Amino acid sequence: MIEKTYCGEVKPELDGQRVKLAGWVYSNMRVGKKIFLWIRDSTGIVQTVIAKNIVGEEVFEKAKKLGRESSVIVEGIVKADERAPGGAEVHVEKLEVIQAVSEFPIPENPGQASPELLLDYRHLHIRTPKVSAIMKVKETLIMAAREWLLKNGWHEVFPPILVTGAVEGGATLFKLKYFDKYAYLSQSAQLYLEAAIFGLEKVWSLTPSFRAEKSRTRRHLTEFWHLELEGAWMDLWDIMKVEEELVSYMVQRTLELRKKEIEMFRDDLTTLKNTEPPFPRISYDEAIEILQNKGVKIEWGDDMGADEERVLTEEFDRPFFVYGYPKHIKAFYMKEDPQDPRKVLAADMLAPEGYGEIIGGSEREDNYDKLVQRIIEEGMNPKDYEWYLDLRKYGSVPHSGFGLGVERLVAWVLKLDHIRWATLFPRTPARIYP
Numbered sequence: 001m002i003e004k005t006y007c008g009e010v011k012p013e014l015d016g017q018r019v020k021l022a023g024w025v026y027s028n029m030r031v032g033k034k035i036f037l038w039i040r041d042s043t044g045i046v047q048t049v050i051a052k053n054i055v056g057e058e059v060f061e062k063a064k065k066l067g068r069e070s071s072v073i074v075e076g077i078v079k080a081d082e083r084a085p086g087g088a089e090v091h092v093e094k095l096e097v098i099q100a101v102s103e104f105p106i107p108e109n110p111g112q113a114s115p116e117l118l119l120d121y122r123h124l125h126i127r128t129p130k131v132s133a134i135m136k137v138k139e140t141l142i143m144a145a146r147e148w149l150l151k152n153g154w155h156e157v158f159p160p161i162l163v164t165g166a167v168e169g170g171a172t173l174f175k176l177k178y179f180d181k182y183a184y185l186s187q188s189a190q191l192y193l194e195a196a197i198f199g200l201e202k203v204w205s206l207t208p209s210f211r212a213e214k215s216r217t218r219r220h221l222t223e224f225w226h227l228e229l230e231g232a233w234m235d236l237w238d239i240m241k242v243e244e245e246l247v248s249y250m251v252q253r254t255l256e257l258r259k260k261e262i263e264m265f266r267d268d269l270t271t272l273k274n275t276e277p278p279f280p281r282i283s284y285d286e287a288i289e290i291l292q293n294k295g296v297k298i299e300w301g302d303d304m305g306a307d308e309e310r311v312l313t314e315e316f317d318r319p320f321f322v323y324g325y326p327k328h329i330k331a332f333y334m335k336e337d338p339q340d341p342r343k344v345l346a347a348d349m350l351a352p353e354g355y356g357e358i359i360g361g362s363e364r365e366d367n368y369d370k371l372v373q374r375i376i377e378e379g380m381n382p383k384d385y386e387w388y389l390d391l392r393k394y395g396s397v398p399h400s401g402f403g404l405g406v407e408r409l410v411a412w413v414l415k416l417d418h419i420r421w422a423t424l425f426p427r428t429p430a431r432i433y434p
Contacts, residue, residue: 002075008043012080012087019078019090021046024127025070025101027108028063035063037092038085039072040129047089048074059095068108069127071098115418122425123434133261134422137254138410142206144253145227148246154229155200159192159207165384167191168331172211174222185210188403190333191388193230194364197399198391201232206406214429217306218418219356219408223427230401236345236363239400240321243349243359244277247319247404251275251413265414271352272413274318279349281321287312303329309356316352323347332374334362349402351412358409361402368392 005019023041030036035050052060066072075094080087105121107113110128118125125131149156166173167188174185189205196203209226229246231239251272255262262269282290291298294311298304304312304322312322325346327336334344346362365371371392375382382389407422420426425434 006043007039007041007046010046010078010086010088010090014078014088015080017078018075020073020075021048021090022073023071025066025068025072026129027068028066030064033060035060037063037066037072037074039074042132045085045129047084048076048092049079049089050092050095054091054093055095062097062100063095065100065102066097067101068104069124070101072096073098119420119426119431120433126424130264131421133258133264134410134414134416135424137258137261137414138406138422140254140258141250141409141413142227142406144250145206145246147253148249149204149229152202152245154202154204155196157193157196157200157203157205159186159189159196159205161186161207163187163191165191165388166380167333168211169378170380172213174210174212187211188226189228190230190401190403193228193401194388194399195391197230197232198395198397202229203231204229209403216429219306219411221407221419221423221427222429224408224419224423225406227404227406228401230399232397232399234363234400235398236323236347236361236400239361239363239402240281240323240347241277243361243402243404244279244319244321247349247359247409248275248277250409254413262414265416271317276318279319279321280316281323281347283324284322284326284343285324287322290315301326301328306356309350310354313350313352313354313356316350319349319351319358321347321349330362332378332380333364333371335365336370351408353412353415355408355412357405358412359402359404361400363398363400366392366396366398368396 002018002020004022007021007023021039023039026038026040026045028037033052037048037050039046039048050063073096074092076090076092078088079091081089106124110118162183163186164183167190175182186209188209189207193203206227208223210223213220255272288298288300291308291311296308296311298308324343326342327344330344330346334346337343337345348357349359350356351358372382375385407419410422411419416422
């Protein structure tokens with residue numbers, strides 16, 4: 001029995017060898033008494049040649065009718081040919097049709113389809129080579145993160161998804177019935193990671209996070225993957241150093257391993273290659289001044305949205321930090337700046353080329369009384385956070401952390417026009433199917 005060969009393994013060096021391929025029809029073209037059947041699998045696409053005088057009339061007629069995404073198994077001989085994709089093709093001797101498809105709902109060129117059609121058929125769209133490339137880049141970014149975190153002494157933990165309180169504001173919580181009580185889907189693992197640092201000191205998690213935001217921008221999802229870190233004995237500047245070193249490693253390692261896939265989306269890799277620490281750092285005050293000088297209508301104390309961040313990124317050719325935000329636009333757990341009580345010790349990392357925020361981080365408030373006061377100021381009940389407040393009563397320490405939106409990072413690395421293409425099955429205010 002011949003073992004299965006993957007399409008990506010068919011190279012000129014296999015010239016003359018017999019192979020067995022199992023995959024799906026990518027394209028079917030007849031030229032005279034030959035059929036050129038392109039077959040794809042998870043590793044790539046191979047050109048196969050079906051000649052009537054080799055396979056016979058019956059098999060040839062069957063091959064003629066194979067539409068895109070028909071599933072097949074072929075056996076044949078590899079022939080080196082520089083005209084073929086990858087420099088080699090397979091001359092078929094046996095063809096087994098697993099399932100013939102006459103008409104596939106998605107056009108041969110998905111770019112000719114509307115986004116809504118592609119999303120309606122997302123379960124079929126994800127098998128296309130470009131979507132496969134996105135998912136390979138995404139998995140490699142996460143693999144690289146794991147490498148860096150393991151190498152640098154960070155412990156992975158596994159926090160809950162069902163929670164009892166808000167991290168990023170009650171208005172964006174998904175509420176659900178939990179037996180005879182109510183619970184929520186987690187907006188962030190942060191509070192639980194803060195608890196874990198008292199035993200493990202440097203912790204991280206990768207979990208789905210849920211935000212009931214009705215934002216319809218190119219960078220918002222209601223469900224996304226969240227890479228979060230929390231470190232004891234770290235101030236804001238310490239955690240910013242962690243952020244830039246981690247992101248740099250993720251991008252450079254992915255460039256090394258997935259350059260071919262990245263080049264399907266990017267002609268120019270300069271900004272990715274520029275992603276080396278230290279990243280530029282500007283204060284919120286400086287950011288407001290830059291925007292005002294560019295004609296943006298924004299005042300000190302205003303939050304920066306997608307439009308303002310897009311303008312700001314025009315000044316940079318690599319990721320950069322904005323730090324020192326006004327207290328009233330940031331979350332209750334962020335530590336007040338002792339030099340300026342109007343501000344908190346928070347920093348966002350923004351990606352260039354108009355992509356904006358990919359990380360939000362801060363030093364956490366470690367003083368019990370101040371944290372209680374901030375919870376009250378935000379209109380929340382301290383009783384809902386009793387366990388979290390205990391962390392400030394029993395051995396509180398300075399600590400900092402951040403959350404990285406994985407899909408936002410993927411969208412920037414691949415220059416995607418919308419974050420929805422960076423996830424397998426996107427969830428937005430308008431879509432929960434399929």
